[in-house]
Amino acid sequence: MPANLTPQYHKAEEAYKRAQTTEEKLAALRQMLATIPKHKGTEKLQADIKSRIRKLKEELQQERKKGKRGVSYRVPREGAGQVVLIGPPNVGKSRLLAALTSAHPEVAPYPFTTQRPQPGMMPWQNVAVQLVDLPPVTDSYLEGWIPGLIHAADAAVLVADLSSDDMLDALESCLGRLERARIYLCTEPDRFQQLAAGSDGTMFLKKSLLAANKLDAADAGERLELLREAYGDRFEILPVSAETAEGLGTLRDRIYQFLNVIRVYSKPPGKPVDREKPFTLPAGSTVMDLAEHIHRELAAKLKSARVWGEGVYPGQPVKRSHVLHDGDIVELHF
Numbered sequence: 131m132p133a134n135l136t137p138q139y140h141k142a143e144e145a146y147k148r149a150q151t152t153e154e155k156l157a158a159l160r161q162m163l164a165t166i167p168k169h170k171g172t173e174k175l176q177a178d179i180k181s182r183i184r185k186l187k188e189e190l191q192q193e194r195k196k197g198k199r200g201v202s203y204r205v206p207r208e209g210a211g212q213v214v215l216i217g218p219p220n221v222g223k224s225r226l227l228a229a230l231t232s233a234h235p236e237v238a239p240y241p242f243t244t245q246r247p248q249p250g251m252m253p254w255q256n257v258a259v260q261l262v263d264l265p266p267v268t269d270s271y272l273e274g275w276i277p278g279l280i281h282a283a284d285a286a287v288l289v290a291d292l293s294s295d296d297m298l299d300a301l302e303s304c305l306g307r308l309e310r311a312r313i314y315l316c317t318e319p320d321r322f323q324q325l326a327a328g329s330d331g332t333m334f335l336k337k338s339l340l341a342a343n344k345l346d347a348a349d350a351g352e353r354l355e356l357l358r359e360a361y362g363d364r365f366e367i368l369p370v371s372a373e374t375a376e377g378l379g380t381l382r383d384r385i386y387q388f389l390n391v392i393r394v395y396s397k398p399p400g401k402p403v404d405r406e407k408p409f410t411l412p413a414g415s416t417v418m419d420l421a422e423h424i425h426r427e428l429a430a431k432l433k434s435a436r437v438w439g440e441g442v443y444p445g446q447p448v449k450r451s452h453v454l455h456d457g458d459i460v461e462l463h464f
């Protein structure tokens with residue numbers, strides 16, 4: 131027993147002994163880990179606490195499964211699109227959310243930190259994309275409500291840990307668990323369509339980028355090569371470091387582009403356009419789609435429209451079926 135454990139640690143340990151529910155035990159163990167002096171003499175004890183945390187989290191998951199319906203979450207969509215962050219434990223999903231948005235998720239050096247969905251808005255030029263941080267997924271651990279959130283999202287970012295020798299096994303275990311829940315992540319679902327109607331039922335394909343995080347870690351370059359060999363065909367891989375911000379600009383751009391939306395500006399007749407507040411619509415949307423997006427009932431009364439932008443002369447009158455482009459300005463007449 132190391133001699134220099136603090137009173138705070140002992141207090142947390144007492145709480146652990148008294149704890150009755152799995153949740154209480156978990157909270158106490160987390161407190162023990164937070165207050166234990168970090169040095170060589172306590173390494174074994176730290177590892178022991180971490181493994182107890184891991185086991186309890188799995189127990190909790192089992193309890194929830196057996197329980198009535200357990201908790202469920204819904205994240206109302208905001209901005210240009212909703213993108214979920216998925217991955218094995220401790221890969222830096224929450225840290226990435228913190229680096230890309232102004233959200234303040236819990237980030238910790240041990241696994242199974244995140245327990246609920248945590249949204250944040252990632253600015254991109256004059257729009258924003260909603261990122262949603264999720265709890266980790268392992269072979270034996272998948273919160274029951276996560277598949278629903280993945281289905282509802284526009285895209286996913288799978289996160290890998292370039293600092294870990296366990297990187298490939300952890301990814302395989304995470305992706306394997308999702309496949310058992312009939313979810314297949316890949317960058318170009320069109321190329322994997324044969325999976326969608328497999329012999330054993332429907333597989334749900336969700337378009338995903340792969341963020342290879344912790345690029346700053348020792349030997350990250352070699353692991354990045356391994357990752358490319360194993361997953362380069364299935365995913366577009368973006369090396370990043372949430373710690374040093376390296377690669378984050380490119381990741382932002384790719385996430386936005388991946389959503390495949392256009393920004394269009396609506397202006398009232400005779401008034402100047404507000405460049406700060408574009409509408410975002412799926413690429414290929416028409417003038418009528420924009421009108422419906424702005425006001426479903428009013429759209430039926432749309433009389434005419436004029437467009438400034440790509441492929442038209444300034445202010446050209448267009449049909450309702452006119453396909454809009456990124457940056458177009460539209461004047462709707464009702």
Ligand SMILES: Nc1nc2c(ncn2[C@@H]2O[C@H](COP(=O)(O)OP(=O)(O)OP(=O)(O)O)[C@@H](O)[C@H]2O)c(=O)[nH]1
Nearest residue numbers: 220221222223224225238239242243244266372373
């Ligand atoms: N060196 C380095 N460490 C990082 C980086 N990103 C995250 N970390 C560290 O990795 C640990 C885990 O980060 P989290 O963001 O909590 O990981 P997570 O994937 O959300 O973990 P769970 O919620 O348990 O699934 C923390 O100690 C982070 O500070 C990075 O780019 N480089």
Ligand SMILES: [Mg+2]
Nearest residue numbers: 223224243244
């Ligand atoms: Mg987390």
